[in-house]
Every structure is written in structure tokens, then in C-alpha cells.
Amino acid sequence: xxxxxxxxxxxxxxxxxxxxxxxxxxxxxxxxxxxxxxxxxxxxxxxxxxxxxxxxxxxxxxxxxxxxxxxxxxxxxxxxxxxxxxxxxxxxxxxxxxxxxxxxxxxxxxxxxxxxxxxxxxxxxxxxxxxxxxxxxxxxxxxxxxxxxxxxxxxxxxxxxxxxxxxxxxxxxxxxxxxxxxxxxxxxxxxxxxxxxxxxxxxxxxxxxxxxxxxxxxxxxxxxxxxxxxxxxxxxxxxxxxxxxxxxxxxxxxxxxxxxxxxxxxxxxxxxxxx
Numbered sequence: 385x386x387x388x389x390x391x392x393x394x395x396x397x398x399x400x401x402x403x404x405x406x407x408x409x410x411x412x413x414x415x416x417x418x419x420x421x422x423x424x425x426x427x428x429x430x431x432x433x434x435x436x437x438x439x440x441x442x443x444x445x446x447x448x449x450x451x452x453x454x455x456x457x458x459x460x461x462x463x464x465x466x467x468x469x470x471x472x473x474x475x476x477x478x479x480x481x482x483x484x485x486x487x488x489x490x491x492x493x494x495x496x497x498x499x500x501x502x503x504x505x506x507x508x509x510x511x512x513x514x515x516x517x518x519x520x521x522x523x524x525x526x527x528x529x530x531x532x533x534x535x536x537x538x539x540x541x542x543x544x545x546x547x548x549x550x551x552x553x554x555x556x557x558x559x560x561x562x563x564x565x566x567x568x569x570x571x572x573x574x575x576x577x578x579x580x581x582x583x584x585x586x587x588x589x590x591x592x593x594x595x596x597x598x599x600x601x602x603x604x605x606x607x608x609x610x611x612x613x614x615x616x617x618x619x620x621x622x623x624x625x626x627x628x629x630x631x632x633x634x635x636x637x638x639x640x641x642x643x644x645x646x647x648x649x650x651x652x653x654x655x656x657x658x659x
């Protein structure tokens with residue numbers, strides 16, 4: 385959706401990208417095809433078990449073919465990617481940084497360590513800040529959430545799932561994770577301040593599950609966050625990281641991703657001038 389120019393309407397230069405995770409379990413190539421077809425500004429590559437997502441040359445060919453830039457690389461931090469690019473977590477981050485630099489991406493998204501990664505967890509804050517000082521690529525550490533089983537809450541991440549408690553240089557906020565955490569996302573954004581560098585836009589109902597709903601279908605302040613970004617001159621990227629696994633068909637998935645993009649562009653436009 386392209387909004388017409390209007391003297392009372394400010395449309396920021398913020399790029400809106402599609403995470404390749406949004407088409408899971410379909411391939412990285414499918415994500416590029418849909419992002420180009422629907423008019424996204426770029427792609428965030430989730431490095432996972434799809435061999436193409438791990439191959440810099442293959443990713444560059446996809447980017448060139450679809451004339452679509454790779455704006456961010458999501459390092460393989462998930463449970464299902466523990467063996468992707470080696471089992472050593474620091475090597476994963478070094479390779480993610482190299483991929484971002486070679487592909488022209490401005491951000492690497494990183495999760496805090498799992499608690500059982502003890503040595504990595506102890507060194508993480510200092511190490512990630514050291515790596516961030518060695519490159520122009522932003523290492524944007526993402527907020528997570530406590531794991532819950534029945535009435536019990538487990539602390540799965542170290543130093544912790546609330547990344548604002550640590551002195552990271554840059555943050556990613558994920559609104560689905562905020563919903564799962566049952567926290568106020570806008571208060572977290574305020575705590576992040578000018579270190580907020582990257583957005584994972586998705587909705588959540590607060591059910592305790594990490595839902596990654598299409599923005600506008602849950603209870604998170606997706607519209608308010610986008611309007612805040614437009615007013616304050618945010619210089620990072622907004623990435624749609626949504627779950628389309630329940631889409632009944634490829635056509636329905638495409639419609640969902642089109643709706644997510646339209647919602648985002650609409651609420652990034654604001655009648656207020658940037659401060």
C-alpha cells in the first residue's frame with residue numbers, strides 16, 4: 385500500500401522488512417518471492433535449518449534476483465538451530481556478523497543465552513559489546529520471556545529475558561515476546577530509549593504462548609508503537625515476524641502478509657512532525 389502525499393501527513397523513511405521466519409516451514413526463497421511481490425522494502429534472514437539461509441552466495445543471488453535488500457540477519461539462536469553453523473555460540477555470532485557485512489545488512493539480531501550455556505552466558509554481555517565495537521553492524525539483543533509450565537515459571541535465559549536490565553549497546557523489541565512476558569511493551573520501549581535499534585512487529589493476546597499474530601489481531605500496542613517510532617525519528621528497521629503456519633492455503637498466507645504490511649505502513653504515517 386502506498387499512501388499519497390499530504391501536507392499534514394509525515395511518512396518516515398523507516399524500511400519495513402519481512403522476516404523469512406514468517407513463511408515457516410516454507411523456504412527462504414519463498415519469503416523473498418512474497419516480500420518482493422507484496423512490496424516489502426527488504427528481508428530479514430532467519431538463519432535456520434534451510435541450507436539457503438546459511439549460504440551467503442545463495443542469499444546474495446536471491447537478493448539480486450528479486451531486487452530486494454537484506455536488511456538484517458537473525459543469528460541462529462533457537463533450540464532448533466543449535467547445530468547450525470557449528471555448536472559454538474560465539475562462532476555463530478562471528479559468522480552472523482560476517483554475513484551481515486557481506487550482504488549489506490545493518491543489524492544482527494541476537495537472543496540472550498540459555499541458562500545451560502553457562503560459560504557463554506557469563507561472558508555474553510561483555511562479549512557482545514566487544515563484538516559490537518568491532519563493526520558498523522548493530523548487534524541488537526532481543527527481549528525474550530519466561531518459560532511457563534502450569535503455574536510454574538522457569539528462567540530459561542541468562543543473564544535474563546528482560547534485556548533492559550543489562551548494558552547492551554542496541555536492542556530489538558519483539559511485541560509477541562512482550563505479550564508472552566505479560567509486560568507493558570511501551571514501558572520497555574521507554575527503558576530501551578535511544579538504544580532501540582530494531583523492531584520485530586507481531587501481535588499477541590497475552591495467553592502465555594509466543595503467538596506472533598498479524599498486527600492488529602491481538603492486544604499489543606502495535607499501532608501505538610509504530611506511531612511513536614514515526615514521531616521520534618527512529619532510524620532502524622521494522623520487521624514483520626509473524627506466524628502464518630495456520631494459514632489454510634498459500635493464498636491466505638499471502639493475504640495475511642499483505643495485511644501485516646498495510647497495517648505497518650498505515651501506522652508509520654503520522655500527522656505529527658518528527659522532533
